[in-house]
Amino acid sequence: MEVPGAEDRIDQATFEQILEMDDSVDDRDFSKSIVYDFFTQADSTFDKMDSSLDAKDLKTLSELGHFLKGSSATLGLTKVQHSCEKIQHYGHKKDEAGSADITEEEALEKLKSEIAQVKKEFGDVQKVLKKFYKDES
C-alpha cells in the first residue's frame, strides 16, 4: 500500500504495519483515527514547545521532543521523528547527534530553528496523509 507523495517523509514498512491493523481496507477506521490523533497530539505538543521556548525551559523541550519522537516513530513519520530527536538533544544541551556539549544560548538558538523545522515537516506530511485519507479540507 503506497502512500502517494510520501517519499522519504514516511517509512513505508512501519506505516504499512499500521495500515495492516485496519479491519477494512475501505474505511481504514483504525489507522485514520491513529493518524488524526497524532495530528492533535502534534498540534498540542507544538503549542507547549512554543511556550517552553519562550520560558527557556530546556528540560521540558527535551521531554516534549522525546514524546513526539515516540509517536512519530510509531507511525513511521521519519522526518518529524528526526527533528524531534534533535529537539530532544538540544534540550539536553547536546549537539544534534547527542554527543558534544553545547551552551544554553546555542541550544536555544538551535531549538528555535528546529521547532520551526519540525512544524514544517509536520505540515508537509500532514498534507500527504490527509490526501491519502481523502480528506483535503
Place this chain on the structure above:
Amino acid sequence: MTADSTTTTTTINTTTHTNTNTTTTVTDDRLSLEFFRHTPICTIILDASLVIRQVSDSFLDIAGLGSPTDALGLHFDDFVDRVAALPTLVSARKPLRNAQETLRPSELKHLDVPDGSAWNIRIVPILRHASLRYLQMELTDVTTEHQRQLDLEERLYTNETFRILVETVKDYAIFMLDPNGNIATWNAGAQRFKGYKKEEIIGKHFSNFYSQEDRDIDKPGRELADALRDGRVEDEGWRYRKDGSKFWANVIITPVYRGQTLLGFSKVTRDLTERRSAEVKLIEAYEEASKLKSEFLANMSHEIRTPMHGMLSALTLLLDTPLNPEQRELAHVIEESGEILLHVINDILDYSKLASGCFSISTDIINVSEILQTIHRAQEKCRKPGIDLQTYIDPKLPKAAEGDSLRYRQIVQNLMSNAMKFTEEGYVHVHAKLHEEDDEYYTILTEVVDTGIGIPSEVSGSLFTPFMQFDNSATKRYKGTGLGLSICKSLSELMGGHIGFYDNPEGHGSVFWFTAKMKKVQHVKDIDDLHEELEQLTLRTSTSPFEDVKHAAVGKKILLAEDNPINQKVMLKMLTSLGFRDIDVALDGRDAVALSIRNPPPYHVILMDINMPLLDGVGATKEIRNAGVQTPIIAMTANALKGQAELYLAKGMNGYVPKPVDRNLLVKILLSWLNSNAPSPTQLRATPSPPPVPLPSEAAPSNSPLPLAPLPSEAAPPNPPLPPAPSEPAPSQPTPSGPVPSEPSPSELAHSEPAG
C-alpha cells in the same frame, strides 16, 4: 700486681744504675719511674739499639701483656712480632727508623688499622751530648675521634652533593622559604621557571608567584599553615612569572625542622603546562576516536546488516519460487555466502566492542540446561551424517542462576560449530557440569569434545589470539574470521571464567572447555512458579509464528507500560491482533510497578517503554525485581545502538524491541518468552532418550554411581526424575529431527547468529 711492680722497679733501678752511671738519688729515680709507669699515655722507651727498656702500665694494658718482663730487653722488631693484640705497632717501625736517623720527633697520625681502630704514634728521640740515647714512643687510641672525623667528612660530602644537585636542577624550581615565607635560596630551575635572578628574589615573599585573586584570599598563607599542620601540602594551579605570564604548576611545600625549631619551608615547583595541554589533547583525541568508533559501529550495523537481512529474506522468497536446478544451486551459494558474511560482520562487531571494553554482560535469570538443549536442537539440524551429537548435563546444574544466556550460548555455540566444522566422523559431545559452588556463585564447566582433526601443537599457543586461524593454507577448507575463539575467550573472562583446550584423551580430536561463574538467585521459588506456568504450555508445530503466538497468547496476561497515547493505541491493537485478550496499560513507571508486584505475579510478560514520566523503565524494572517478581520484561526503546539496549538487559530486563515496534520481531520475542524456554511434556516424550553414558565427573560425588543425564531425558521438569540407570533397555539413538522451536530464540534475534 704489687709484687710484680716491686720486682720491675728493682730491675729498672739496677739497669739505670748500670747503664747510665748517673748520680741521681734513688728517690729521684723512684719518682721518675713512678711517674713514667703510671702515665695514662701508652709509652715505650727504647734504647739506641731499639731494645725495649721501659714500658708504661697503660701500654701493657692495651698490648694485652701481663708484666713488663714480657717486653723488657727484647728488640723492638722481635717484640712487634709477638704482640698480636696491637697490630698498629707494625706501622711504628717506619717512624721509628725515621726518628733514629733524623734525630727528630716523628709522628704518624690517624693510622688506620684493619681491625677498625685508629692510632696516633709519636716517636721522640732523647739525646745526650748530641748522640741518641733513647727513643720514647707514645701511642694514642684515636678511634672515636677518627670515626667522628669520617662522619663529618661524609656529611659534608652529602650536603655538598645535595647543594650542587639542587642548584643545577633545571626542570624543577627548588628553593627554601624562611618561616615567614620569604625566599631564602634559589636554584637554576627556579630562575628558569619564574624568571627572577637569585639576587632579585631572595628575601621577597613567595606570594609574588601567585595571582592577585589567590593573594586576596591569602592562599599562600593558608598553604604554609596547611603544610605546618599536615607536614606537607601539594597544590596544582596557575603560578606567575616575573614577566606576568602564567604557567600551570604542581607545588609541594614541606616544613623543615632542626630538632623542634622551624627552619623554614622547602618548596618544589614543577611546570606542568606541557603535560596539561598534552592531557587535554589526549582526552579530546580519545573522545573523538571513541565517538568515531561508536558512529562506525552504528553505521556498520545499519549500513551492512540491514541490507544483508533484506537480501537474505529476498533470497528465501526466491528459493520458494520455481527455479531450475542451476538457478537453485546458485541461489543456495548466495544464501550460504550471505550468512557467512553476516556472521563475519557480527563477529567483528562483537570483537570491536570487546576490544573497546564497552561490552556488558547482562544478568538474566537463566537455566543452563535449557540453553544447552536449545543449542543441541539447533546443531542437530546441521549435523553431518556419521557424527554422533550428544549433550550430557549434570543433574546438579542449577535450574536458575544469574547469568547472560546470550553470551553463554554464544560460547557454546561457537565451540560446537567449530567442533562440527572440523569433525568428519566420530562424535561431538558436550558435557556441562557444576564445577564449583560457594555461597554466592556457581562455577559451571562446559566441555565440547570432538574427534575431529585436532589442534597442531605449533598453533596451540596462538589459538585464542584474534584473527588467528591454523588453517591458513591457500586451499582453505574451513571458513571463518578467526575471531570466534578470541571472542569466546573474552566472553568467558567477562563471565568470571577461563577457557582452554587439550587433546582428546580418547585418540584424535580435541576438548575445548570453559568455565563461567553464575550468581545464585535469591528468589528461586518465583522462578520455579514461573517455570511451572510456562511448562503447562504446549509448543505446537504450526505453520507460522503468528499462529504460534496466537496459541501462546491464550490465557496470557500482558502489561503494557507506555506513556504516549498513540503508541499505546498502536501497541494495544497489535497485541490484540496477536490474540492477547488480557492487557493492562500503565501510563508511567510508578503505575507499572504498582500493577506488577502483586502476589502471585499477575503478568506473563511486561512490555516496558524506557522513557516514561515519574519513573523510567529501568527504574521500574529495578523496583519490580527488588520486589522479587521475575516476570519477563521486554524493553521498548528508540535508542538505536545495540550497546544501549544491552544496558537495559544488564538492568534486569529480559529482551528488547527497538521502536518503532516491528510486529514480526515482537512476535518472535513474545514467543520466546512465552514458549521456547519451557519445552512441553509431549515434546519431551516425542524425543527418545539416547542410552545414558556414565561419565567421570568432578562434580559428582565419587560414591554416586549415577551417570550424568544425557540431554533429552533431562529436558527439565522442575523436579527431574533420576536419569535412567545404564542397565535400563536403551531406547533408540537420538533422532536428529527432534522438535526444534520454529523460531529463533531472543538471542538469535538480538544477534542474528547463523550456526556454523
